[in-house]
Amino acid sequence: MPNKRTDNNDRQTHNATLQQQNDEAFINELYDAVSQESQSQPSELLDQRIINAAHKAVNTSNKPKGNNKFKWYSSLATAASLTLVISLVVLQQSNILPNEQANNMLKQGVVLQKPMASTSDNESIADQEVVVEQIDYQAQVGYSAMPSQVENASATTTKMSNTIKIAAEEKMVRATQYEKKAQLIKPQTAERMMAASPMIMTRFNKIEQGKAQEDRAEIIDLSIEQLKQYKRSNKALDTQNKWLWSFSSENHIEYIIHIFNDNHAPLEYRLDKNTFKVMGLSKRDLEKSPLNNKSLSKIIILNTKD
Amino acid sequence: MNQVALPAEHSKGSVTDEALMLAYGKGQASSLDLLYQRHKQVVFRFFVKQGLSLAVAEELCHDTWLKIINAREQYQPQALFRTYLFTIARNTLLDHYKKKSTQNEVNHTNNYTDNNSGNEESITDVNHNGLSEKIATPSIYEEQQKEQLQIALSLNIAALPIAQREVFLLKQESGFSLEQIAQITAQHQEKVKSSWRYALKRLRKGLQHYAK
Numbered sequence: 009m010p011n012k013r014t015d016n017n018d019r020q021t022h023n024a025t026l027q028q029q030n031d032e033a034f035i036n037e038l039y040d041a042v043s044q045e046s047q048s049q050p051s052e053l054l055d056q057r058i059i060n061a062a063h064k065a066v067n068t069s070n071k072p073k074g075n076n077k078f079k080w081y082s083s084l085a086t087a088a089s090l091t092l093v094i095s096l097v098v099l100q101q102s103n104i105l106p107n108e109q110a111n112n113m114l115k116q117g118v119v120l121q122k123p124m125a126s127t128s129d130n131e132s133i134a135d136q137e138v139v140v141e142q143i144d145y146q147a148q149v150g151y152s153a154m155p156s157q158v159e160n161a162s163a164t165t166t167k168m169s170n171t172i173k174i175a176a177e178e179k180m181v182r183a184t185q186y187e188k189k190a191q192l193i194k195p196q197t198a199e200r201m202m203a204a205s206p207m208i209m210t211r212f213n214k215i216e217q218g219k220a221q222e223d224r225a226e227i228i229d230l231s232i233e234q235l236k237q238y239k240r241s242n243k244a245l246d247t248q249n250k251w252l253w254s255f256s257s258e259n260h261i262e263y264i265i266h267i268f269n270d271n272h273a274p275l276e277y278r279l280d281k282n283t284f285k286v287m288g289l290s291k292r293d294l295e296k297s298p299l300n301n302k303s304l305s306k307i308i309i310l311n312t313k314d
Numbered sequence: 315m316n317q318v319a320l321p322a323e324h325s326k327g328s329v330t331d332e333a334l335m336l337a338y339g340k341g342q343a344s345s346l347d348l349l350y351q352r353h354k355q356v357v358f359r360f361f362v363k364q365g366l367s368l369a370v371a372e373e374l375c376h377d378t379w380l381k382i383i384n385a386r387e388q389y390q391p392q393a394l395f396r397t398y399l400f401t402i403a404r405n406t407l408l409d410h411y412k413k414k415s416t417q418n419e420v421n422h423t424n425n426y427t428d429n430n431s432g433n434e435e436s437i438t439d440v441n442h443n444g445l446s447e448k449i450a451t452p453s454i455y456e457e458q459q460k461e462q463l464q465i466a467l468s469l470n471i472a473a474l475p476i477a478q479r480e481v482f483l484l485k486q487e488s489g490f491s492l493e494q495i496a497q498i499t500a501q502h503q504e505k506v507k508s509s510w511r512y513a514l515k516r517l518r519k520g521l522q523h524y525a526k
Contacts, residue, residue, distance in 0.1 A: 035486065055350070058350060062383050
């Protein structure tokens with residue numbers, strides 16, 4: 009029995025081998041029948057791509073290492089240059105913008121404004137002369153109605169006008185000196201101001217406006233009634249105990265003065281230029297003056313309706 | 315420069331593939347030109363016979379040779395260069411199948427594989443009927459028959475399962491022995507034998523009408 013099985017297995021194996029050989033022969037016959045010429049080939053473009061890639065790869069790897077070193081140095085140099093340029097730009101920008109510089113510019117702006125203030129001084133002098141003329145005119149008009157009172161008034165106004173004219177002349181001299189100084193300073197400051205960008209100027213203006221608003225918030229407006237009250241109260245006091253006042257500053261809309269009461273604690277007041285006129289501004293006015301009727305004649309009430 | 319001098323037989327074309335590859339690895343670019351000329355067609359046919367389009371076959375061919383180029387310095391002649399080349403070609407093909415989500419080839423294969431005799435018969439019938447319907451002079455008829463045979467052969471090879479197809483192509487088209495194919499495909503030799511046998515059987519069945 010085992011021999012029979014072995015024979016069968018051998019026969020099967022033999023048959024399978026024969027079958028395979030037949031199959032191989034069949035396929036080979038078919039392959040022979042098919043023309044080899046018609047078999048497809050890769051395109052010339054593909055050949056060229058592969059050959060080029062092969063040559064390029066070898067040429068790249070065969071390049072001397074000096075090139076790599078050069079690349080390393082060049083990239084480092086580029087990075088260093090970029091860093092330097094960026095840091096310079098940042099430094100330059102930071103030098104324009106800091107607060108110190110802004111404050112300096114602000115100061116320069118103030119310096120630049122002073123010549124303008126001198127111009128306004130000229131205007132104020134002219135205004136003073138107009139006021140004197142108005143007072144003279146009022147005195148002349150009132151002459152026909154009340155001759156005795158008008159005579160007194162005209163005498164007083166004549167004295168006042170003389171005083172004012174002297175002060176105005178001094179003021180003119182000072183303004184001229186100021187203008188000369190300003191002419192010297194103006195080109196430099198103007199160049200600096202022009203160098204600053206409009207944004208910076210806007211920022212300065214905002215800061216200035218903010219400061220002015222803060223200052224205005226702390227200062228009390230002096231009303232006509234209050235001024236009259238001060239006059240009346242001060243009239244009753246002794247010479248030693250009289251309240252004093254001093255001129256602090258002025259701009260195109262207001263004067264700022266300090267009034268010192270009996271405790272000598274200064275009160276800051278704002279005088280609207282539409283309502284008041286402070287006459288004879290000079291260095292003397294920066295000193296304390298008695299707040300009596302006569303001294304307060306330097307502060308003229310222009311518009312009695314307020 | 316790391317130029318390597320090839321033996322004097324270089325010009326005669328008797329330098330082995332391995333020597334050429336080593337020379338290319340050491341910087342002699344012209345060595346790869348010769349290698350490419352020797353093997354470009356078999357590699358290309360290997361891809362074309364997989365049932366891929368010419369464009370895809372060229373792309374895979376390009377990838378295969380680029381891999382050879384890029385790995386030139388690591389090449390060690392432990393086996394024949396052809397074995398090395400077709401191992402890379404086969405891996406490139408497998409990568410392509412993995413990447414490919416569109417199922418053109420897979421659908422094509424599924425239609426004619428997995429012991430679906432009905433499908434196989436339909437291929438055969440179509441081929442045979444197409445051939446028999448043509449009436450022409452003997453010489454033209456022979457040309458047409460040859461052409462039809464080639465198409466039928468390509469279709470039937472493409473219809474083989476992947477494992478059988480690659481074994482068949484490596485043996486029949488590229489001339490590798492079963493042992494070498496086992497090495498290329500990293501399979502046991504008996505499995506390669508079995509694949510070869512089944513591939514032949516299947517092809518004979520599909521092309522039996524062309525038997526003389």
